[in-house]
Every structure is written in C-alpha cells, then in structure tokens.
Amino acid sequence: xxxxxxxxxxxxxxxxxxxxxxxxxxxxxxxxxxxxxxxxxxxxxxxxxxxxxxxxxxxxxxxxxxxxxxxxxxxxxxxxxxxxxxxxxxxxxxxxxxxxxxxxxxxxxxxxxxxxxxxxxxxxxxxxxxxxxxxxxxxxxxxxxxxxxxxxxxxxxxxxxxxxxxxxxxxxxxxxxxxxxxxxxxxxxxxxxxxxxxxxxxxxxxxxxxxxxxxxxxxxxxxxxxxxxxxxxxxxxxxxxxxxxxxxxxxxxxxxxxxxxxxxxxxxxxxxxxxxxxxxxxxxxxxxxxxxxxxxxxxxxxxxxxxxxxxxxxxxxxxxxxxxxxxxxx
Amino acid sequence: xxxxxxxxxxxxxxxxxxxxxxxxxxxxxxxxxxxxxxxxxxxxxxxxxxxxxxxxxxxxxxxxxxxxxxxxxxxxxxxxxxxxxxxxxxxxxxxxxxxxxxxxxxxxxxxxxxxxxxxxxxxxxxxxxxxxxxxxxxxxxxxxxxxxxxxxxxxxxxxxxxxxxxxxxxxxxxxxxxxxxxxxxxxxxxxxxxxxxxxxxxxxxxxxxxxxxxxxxxxxxxxxxxxxxxxxxxxxxxxxxxxxxxxxxxxxxxxxxxxxxxxxxxxxxxxxxxxxxxxxxxxxxxxxxxxxxxxxxxxxxxxxxxxxxxxxxxxxxxxxxxxxxxxxxxxxxxxxxxxxxxxxxxxxxxxxxxxxx
Numbered sequence: 001x002x003x004x005x006x007x008x009x010x011x012x013x014x015x016x017x018x019x020x021x022x023x024x025x026x027x028x029x030x031x032x033x034x035x036x037x038x039x040x041x042x043x044x045x046x047x048x049x050x051x052x053x054x055x056x057x058x059x060x061x062x063x064x065x066x067x068x069x070x071x072x073x074x075x076x077x078x079x080x081x082x083x084x085x086x087x088x089x090x091x092x093x094x095x096x097x098x099x100x101x102x103x104x105x106x107x108x109x110x111x112x113x114x115x116x117x118x119x120x121x122x123x124x125x126x127x128x129x130x131x132x133x134x135x136x137x138x139x140x141x142x143x144x145x146x147x148x149x150x151x152x153x154x155x156x157x158x159x160x161x162x163x164x165x166x167x168x169x170x171x172x173x174x175x176x177x178x179x180x181x182x183x184x185x186x187x188x189x190x191x192x193x194x195x196x197x198x199x200x201x202x203x204x205x206x207x208x209x210x211x212x213x214x215x216x217x218x219x220x221x222x223x224x225x226x227x228x229x230x231x232x233x234x235x236x237x238x239x240x241x242x243x244x245x246x247x248x249x250x251x252x253x254x255x256x257x258x259x260x261x262x263x264x265x266x267x268x269x270x271x272x273x274x275x276x277x278x279x280x281x282x283x284x285x286x287x288x289x290x291x292x293x294x295x296x297x298x299x300x301x302x303x304x305x306x307x308x309x310x311x312x313x314x315x316x317x318x319x320x321x322x323x324x325x326x327x328x329x330x
Numbered sequence: 331x332x333x334x335x336x337x338x339x340x341x342x343x344x345x346x347x348x349x350x351x352x353x354x355x356x357x358x359x360x361x362x363x364x365x366x367x368x369x370x371x372x373x374x375x376x377x378x379x380x381x382x383x384x385x386x387x388x389x390x391x392x393x394x395x396x397x398x399x400x401x402x403x404x405x406x407x408x409x410x411x412x413x414x415x416x417x418x419x420x421x422x423x424x425x426x427x428x429x430x431x432x433x434x435x436x437x438x439x440x441x442x443x444x445x446x447x448x449x450x451x452x453x454x455x456x457x458x459x460x461x462x463x464x465x466x467x468x469x470x471x472x473x474x475x476x477x478x479x480x481x482x483x484x485x486x487x488x489x490x491x492x493x494x495x496x497x498x499x500x501x502x503x504x505x506x507x508x509x510x511x512x513x514x515x516x517x518x519x520x521x522x523x524x525x526x527x528x529x530x531x532x533x534x535x536x537x538x539x540x541x542x543x544x545x546x547x548x549x550x551x552x553x554x555x556x557x558x559x560x561x562x563x564x565x566x567x568x569x570x571x572x573x574x575x576x577x578x579x580x581x582x583x584x585x586x587x588x589x590x591x592x593x594x595x596x597x598x599x600x601x602x603x604x605x606x607x608x609x610x611x612x613x614x615x616x617x618x619x620x621x622x623x624x625x626x627x628x629x630x631x632x633x634x635x636x637x638x639x640x641x642x643x644x645x646x647x648x649x650x651x652x653x654x655x656x657x658x659x660x661x662x663x664x665x666x667x668x669x670x671x672x673x674x675x676x677x678x679x680x681x682x683x684x685x686x687x
Binding site: 031032034035036038039042043046133138139141145233237238239240242243244245247248249278279281282283285286294295298 | 392394396508514539540541542544545546547548551552553554555556557558559561562563565566567577580581584585588610611
C-alpha cells in the first residue's frame with residue numbers, strides 16, 4: 001500500500017487536488033458544478049473509448065488512424081439498426097458488431113496483407129464517410145430513449161454520483177472498460193504477450209508467440225470498443241445520426257492516447273481533462289464572468305493541452321514496433 | 331500479386347465511394363430535372379440565349395440538411411422549373427473547393443449561380459469578377475461593396491431572433507432562457523442578439539445564456555456538442571432554449587425534446603426554416619422557429635435574374651417566426667397576439683431591435 005503510494009505520488013496528489021477543487025466549487029454552486037462535470041464526462045466518454053482502441057492497437061504494434069471511420073460506421077449502424085429493428089438494444093449490438101467488422105478490416109489490411117497502416121486507416125475513414133453519407137436518410141427517430149441507470153449507493157454520493165454513476169449504459173460501462181483494459185494490458189498473460197509483440201516482435205516470435213495472430217485478434221477486438229464509442233454518440237449523446245457525427249473525435253482520441261502516454265488510466269485522465277476544459281470554456285461563455293471574446297475562452301482546452309504536453313515532453317515513448325508490419329524472417 | 335489486386339480493388343472502391351459522397355450528384359440532379367424541366371435537357375448549351383441554366387453550390391453540407399442549404403436548393407429548383415430552365419447543384423465537402431465547384435458551372439456558361447452561405451462570400455465575389463456575364467446570387471452574403479453581377483440575399487436575422495425572444499420572454503417560468511449556437515459569424519450573432527433583445531423587451535428580468543460552439547470546421551455539424559450544451563443549460567434552470575446552428579442546433583433541439591417536461595414546462599425554438607417539418611424529432615418541445623424566407627428569397631432572385639432585372643448589391647428577404655403548430659393551444663392567446671404585434675411592428679419598422687454587431 002505504501003509502496004503503491006510512493007510509486008504513484010504525482011497522480012495521487014493531482015487526483016486529490018482535483019477532487020478538493022471540485023468539491024469546493026460544489027459547495028459554492030451545486031447545480032452549476034454538477035452540470036459542468038456532467039458535460040465534461042459526457043464529452044470524455046467517446047474520447048476515452050476511442051483512445052482505448054488506439055492504445056490496444058499501438059501496444060500490439062498496429063497504428064490505427066481509422067478510429068474516426070470505425071466510430072462513424074458504428075454510429076450509423078447502431079442508429080439505423082435501432083430504427084429498423086425497433087429496439088435500441090439490438091441497435092447497440094449492431095453498432096458493436098459494425099465496430100468489430102471495421103476492426104477486422106483494419107486487421108486484415110494492415111496485418112495480413114501488410115498494407116501501410118496509415119493508408120489502411122485513411123481508407124477506413126474515407127470509406128466510412130462515403131458510405132454513411134450516401135446511405136443516410138434524414139427524418140428518422142430512435143424507437144426509444146437510452147435508459148438512464150443509477151447504480152445503487154454509488155449514485156447517491158454527492159457530485160461524483162450523478163456525474164459518473166447515473167448515466168446511460170455506455171457511459172456507465174466506460175469506467176469499467178478502462179479499468180478492465182488497464183488490468184488486461186499490465187496484469188494478464190495476454191497483455192504481456194501483446195506488449196511484447198508491440199515492442200519487439202521478433203523476440204516475441206522467437207519466444208513462441210504468434211505475432212500475426214495476436215495483432216489480428218487485438219485490432220479486431222479493439223474495433224468493438226470503437227463500436228461502443230460510435231453507438232454512444234448516436235444512441236446516448238446525440239440521440240440521432242447526422243453526417244459526420246463523430247466530428248473529428250477519433251483524431252482527438254489519438255492525441256489523448258499520446259497525452260496519456262499509451263496508458264489506459266493516463267488516457268482516462270487526459271480525456272477527462274479535455275472534457276472538463278471544454279465544459280469550463282462553455283460555462284465561462286454562458287456566465288460572462290470575464291468579458292473576453294469566446295474565441296479566447298474556447299482556446300482554453302488547446303492551450304492547456306499544449307502546456308501539459310510541453311511539461312510532459314520527453315517522458316512519453318510510443319511502443320517500439322508501432323507502425324511496422326511484421327514479416328517472419330527466413 | 332493476388333494480394334496487390336485485392337488492395338487495388340479496395341482503394342478504387344474507396345475512391346468511388348468518396349466521389350459519390352462528395353462532388354457529383356448527377357443522378358439526383360437528373361431525377362430532379364426529369365420531373366421539373368422539359369425544355370432544357372442538359373447543360374451543354376447554357377451559353378445559348380434561349381436556354382436558362384441555374385447552378386447551386388452548397389456550403390459544407392447537403393441539400394437535405396433540413397436547414398439553409400435545403401431551403402435555398404428548393405427555392406432555386408422551383409424557380410428554375412417555373413421558367414423551364416435547367417437546374418443542377420453541387421454539394422461542397424471542403425471549404426477549399428468553393429472556387430472549383432463554382433468553376434464547374436462557369437466553365438459551362440451557366441446563367442445564374444447560387445452560392446449558399448456566409449462563408450462563401452469571398453469566393454463568390456472573386457468568381458463573379460472573373461465571369462462578368464454570369465449572375466451570382468449569394469445567399470446569406472452581405473455585400474460590403476457593390477459588384478454589378480453579385481446580389482447578396484440577406485435577411486434581418488435580428489428581427490426573427492427578436493420575435494422568438496419576445497415569445498420566450500413571455501413564456502418562461504424560471505426567467506432563464508438560453509441559446510445553443512453554431513459558429514460565431516454575423517447571421518448567427520444577429521439571431522442570438524435579436525433573441526436576447528426580444529426577450530429583454532418582453533421580460534426585463536429574464537437572464538439569457540448565450541453559448542457558441544468553439545470555432546472549428548464542424549461548428550455547424552456537431553449535434554453531440556449541441557445536445558450536451560442544451561442538457562447543461564436545462565440543468566442550470568433554463569426552460570426555453572433557442573437552437574441556432576445547423577446540425578449543432580438540431581442536436582440541442584432533439585436533446586430538449588427528450589427532457590422531462592418537454593412541451594409543458596420546457597420548450598425549444600428552431601432556426602432558419604420551420605423545423606417542425608425539418609427536425610420532426612424536436613416536435614415534443616418545438617414551440618416555433620425563427621425563420622428566414624430563404625426559399626422565397628432565392629426563388630425571387632432567380633426570377634429577377636431570368637427577367638434581367640436583378641441588380642447588384644444587397645437584396646433583403648423576409649424574416650419572422652413560424653407557425654406554432656401543436657403548440658397553438660399551449661401558447662396563451664394574449665401572448666400570441668402580443669408576439670404577432672411585435673413581428674408586424676418589426677416588419678413595418680415601427681419597432682427596432684436595436685441590435686448592432
């Protein structure tokens with residue numbers, strides 16, 4: 001326990017500080033603080049899910065530029081799946097399946113065919129934008145609303161409860177998914193093998209790990225998380241589909257992955273930071289507390305990102321074999 | 331070898347799909363043409379005096395965007411059909427393509443080119459100076475200096491916003507209203523400031539929250555952000571929210587329609603066109619829309635161009651608020667009368683919005 005604290009001193013201090021500040025604001029203005037945090041977490045959910053896709057891919061040695069397209073396809077599939085089947089739950093399943101298919105597409109193109117990973121990702125983005133806007137039909141409505149679930153006891157905690165534990169299904173699942181991915185990458189045999197494949201594939205191969213199969217599997221499974229992110233956007237966050245619904249969030253997620261140093265918990269923190277600063281920017285605009293043009297207020301998330309990245313620079317290092325196709329020698 | 335062929339196949343498929351989604355809308359345009367025009371069958375002889383060709387370039391967005399692209403498209407198409415002209419549209423997918431899209435029409439000597447959206451103003455004037463024989467109609471494009479062959483179709487957005495705000499000021503119970511807006515550009519600002527001025531005029535104690543989308547290419551196409559912002563304003567006590575900003579605003583309207591009390595205690599107000607029809611998902615809360623006469627204004631100008639009586643400079647269209655639809659029974663009669671009086675007063679100039687940018 002003490003070891004854990006001394007090893008992670010900085011994150012723990014930061015977390016404690018943020019919590020204290022949040023509760024100070026909570027006691028100053030309960031409603032505003034809660035609604036700003038709800039906005040922030042809602043903004044962070046698709047970013048952190050998409051960042052998981054990127055992390056799983058790159059940890060295994062496959063760069064995924066196509067997250068944006070994977071999310072867009074899944075959002076499209078989940079929305080129109082719900083509309084056609086008349087059930088939002090079937091829509092969720094269809095959305096996640098669409099994500100899996102898009103993940104498998106990248107896996108086959110980038111791993112099996114050894115296509116350039118960047119180009120494969122770009123192809124996914126273009127295909128997704130093309131297909132979803134071509135087949136989009138306006139004027140459709142969801143058959144039912146995403147149910148809001150309150151987790152007993154946890155949802156009664158002031159501030160944290162309504163923000164994290166009283167949400168739609170995907171937002172609730174996201175916290176669990178992040179913890180699960182973090183555990184799987186750092187504490188399981190699968191995680192160790194995946195990281196070996198992403199760092200030093202020839203050594204992993206020599207040790208008897210099937211590099212290609214590991215990559216295929218991971219990239220495909222990560223697609224399901226992109227499916228969750230897309231379904232969240234269409235079914236939970238917007239409650240509708242529009243062309244280009246993802247609006248660049250898949251690319252933002254890549255920045256968050258780097259910001260979080262290819263670490264799921266780091267990415268969660270980075271996404272929360274981004275979501276919160278976006279929420280604060282909009283709240284400052286609404287309150288007109290400081291009378292400066294909204295363009296400057298809206299710069300806030302990006303300026304803060306720049307500052308944090310500048311401070312953290314040099315300490316982040318991508319997995320060594322990310323982006324390199326693996327061919328067995330001899 | 332086989333692998334290479336498969337890859338090539340996928341790449342070609344991707345390119346074809348991308349092409350389908352962006353520039354060419356041949357099939358749709360031809361379908362429209364078959365229905366509407368008999369005299370001119372294609373755009374091969376637009377240069378001839380007896381043929382009348384109308385081209386329309388959308389801003390980023392589609393002609394079924396349920397908002398200003400769609401309205402201008404419908405106006406231009408109807409006006410072209412009325413005079414047996416040929417009509418075709420191009421949907422812009424990237425702001426860098428404005429000039430290239432217009433060139434597709436000028437290369438074939440179209441008579442009239444309609445460009446939709448404030449953001450295209452500069453590209454339109456540049457194209458007009460290069461093609462003095464073509465008439466350009468710039469929807470939502472204020473003309474600072476007059477160019478002989480460019481007519482800017484502008485609207486008193488502040489009047490539409492003022493009417494909607496006046497209604498909101500009378501209807502609010504919490505004395506808190508809000509607006510979820512797209513990019514901070516002149517037409518949106520006029521709507522927002524008019525809304526605030528109108529609300530303050532009918533209810534001096536009302537607090538108005540005004541939030542624009544962060545400046546970005548997707549400012550008019552981010553329903554997820556719009557929904558989140560609307561949710562935040564509702565949580566903070568706003569009971570009437572004005573969603574003005576393309577897809578972003580629509581996201582806000584749809585979110586409000588899902589809120590508890592939508593249609594009884596919580597209302598939303600749409601923008602540009604009567605969104606009762608264009609965003610049916612918002613019907614549970616949509617009390618009215620602050621509308622610009624986009625369809626009417628565009629078709630009027632195309633008709634003027636056909637007559638040859640179109641003049642350069644600015645052409646002011648109409649603006650106001652749309653029908654209450656199902657909310658006609660919810661909005662009290664005396665409120666309806668007051669709002670109608672204000673809208674009429676704005677039109678004849680006896681009431682000023684006092685909005686300046």
